[in-house]
Amino acid sequence: MHIRKILRHETILAVLTVIVLIVLSFQSDRFFTVDNLLNQGRLMTEVGLIAIMMTFVIATGGIDLSVGSIVGLTAILMGVFWKNLGMPLPAAMILAIISGTLAGFGNGVIITRFSVPPLIATLATLALYRGIAEGISQARSVRGYPDWFYVLGQGEFAGVPTQLWILLVVAVVSALVLGVTRIGRTVYAIGFNEVAARFSGLPVDRTKLAIYTASGFAAALAGVIFVSRVSTTRSDMGTGLELDAITAVVLGGTSIYGGRGTIAGTFIALVLIQGLKNGLSWPALREKEPSC
């Protein structure tokens, strides 16, 4: 019964998205070009990665507000590891992603071991992780990465932006995990009724720990891609990104109270939001810079 309801929500959302895209393409002849669409996909990746993991978090009835700060922390750590500590860049990237993942793991530990509500716990780490990032960076930015690094954020693979491939792989794998595996079933059960899930012998704490860790990992990955896309590292990167991600998840039909939601819904919502962001800025752009 409720599966049908969710499908209906997603269908409506998909139809709405198509209509919006069609309307926008009439607004500007630039909108519906392959170049523009691929470029939009590039811009969508960072929030997309975070939103996909956030779907798991919200489907358990939780929330992760610290993802934006983890993006900033990861970016700064990578820059500092590479430039100031003189590590090779690949090692710095891996170490930074591990740190971001550990930040997510920290959220999970606070939430499961000490029974702190996710909203409170991640609000605290939102401030904490951003504070650490700013403390390390001392308001200096890191630039001058080697050319190969920009492939990740500015390059292409088979004609499609590199990071879009990453997003698609993560989306498909996540959709399968949430849709057809024991882990996904546990996520829904926790979201609807955590007590009953525990009484049924489901691994409640382990699952929650895993999804907050995964959320940290996604944010860390997004952070590295972000740096590669904009060619620089600053400590305020990713500020407010958590709200963009939550918007996409909730618009995609995931219940903020937990139990309901799909990756497909989140993905369609991401496309819709990115389309609107892009399309609505075109007329304004035209007015300001007629030559552009």
Added chain:
Amino acid sequence: MIKILSGLHAPDSGGVIEIEGQPVSFSTTRDASRAGIATVYQELLLFPELTITENIFLGHSPRRRWGGIDWAEARSRARRLLDSLDCYALDTDTKVSTLSVAQRQRVEIAKALSHDARVLIMDEPTASLPQADVDQLMDVVKKLRAQGVAIIYVSHRMSEIFELADRVTVLRDGALIGTHAIDEVDEAKLVSMMVGRAIEQLFPKVEPNIGEVVFEAEGLNCGPLVKNVSFSLRRGEILGVAGLIGSGRTELALALFGITPATSGTIRVKGKQEVIRSPRSARDLGIAYVPEDRGLQGLVKPLPISQNISMASLDRMTTFSIIPFAEEARRALAAVKRLGVRSRGDVHQAVGELSGGNQQKVVVAKWLETQPEILILDEPTRGVDVGAKAEIHAVMGELAQKGLAIIMISSELPEVLGMSDRIMVINNGSVVETIDRADATPESVGMAMTAEQKKMDAA
């Protein structure tokens, strides 16, 4: 049925509702309340953060000329309504969240009456009330009847039916079985109408087939309500656990199942010493627990029957974590058939839409899927109608015969006496007595349940 009368669901086809000779049809609850039908549901539907007055007049508060709410008028009318229900002590500005269940129910009734209801429907009003409050409620209902309100009183407690009713109508599986004046029927007749069988078959005790010891507990301690508990359990045995509410029965079950692991003592399963740290480890040792609070602990109500049934046995069913959906539905269907769960359609219906008895069968089915050797049932028939109760008892007997060891916790003495092979009486966290079936009488068990309490009261 009640939901149709009160306008929450529309009837699928045909059928005419007449009020004072006028045929009416409701498509919303508002229509129904305008026609003078008010309903007090089994689950109380009040807003805990609002005051009594606000709750009573939600949606139809007395207005001042300019459309503002006339609070003084609302309060005085709320006062009068509460007084008419013998609730002189309740302040109309109290928040509902601070009230007891019985008081909340009184507010519900006041709310219903505030619509000038001529027909009041009460759905299992006493299901969640202690006995003293039940008696008070009976008085209130009688008073309302004297005031000329027609009352439809839905209950499965015989004593209330006989105390209150003028006429009684029996429904079973959605069909009308019969309507009688109350003095035409006695309890046995009524039960047999409800169950479709005679009352003697209510506790179909099959000859037990008791084998070797599968479970031993020695000196278990856990918090203030499990103190030095030792017992053993044999294959095929039903061990009844009797005790007053708050005596530590459920706490013992929670310790055995690893929700709140025992702090000291030893547990041996099939002769091997084990430590139970979590429900998972209990399950892996073959222990299953059907909890006391079905809605909160037993079921994930919005999920379908099939997913609830597979919930405890997912680890066993999946390969590389992937759920075999067809297999899941097939096993759920088999379990539903075996236990006689009555659902509207198939196993994809949400569990929350089933009746209490059928929900309980789903919980039992979930745990049978794990192929347990020790089954702990906590209040297996609370809030379950008479028919489903008999079916659950039959299933218990059958399982025990097949060699399952069962621990049954129950507040209903007849159930404990009727089903158990041995009865363990718990009082204030300790085992005070273990009585064999042959020696157990309501008096001996009742004495043991209350004995120490009396001593403590005297001291």
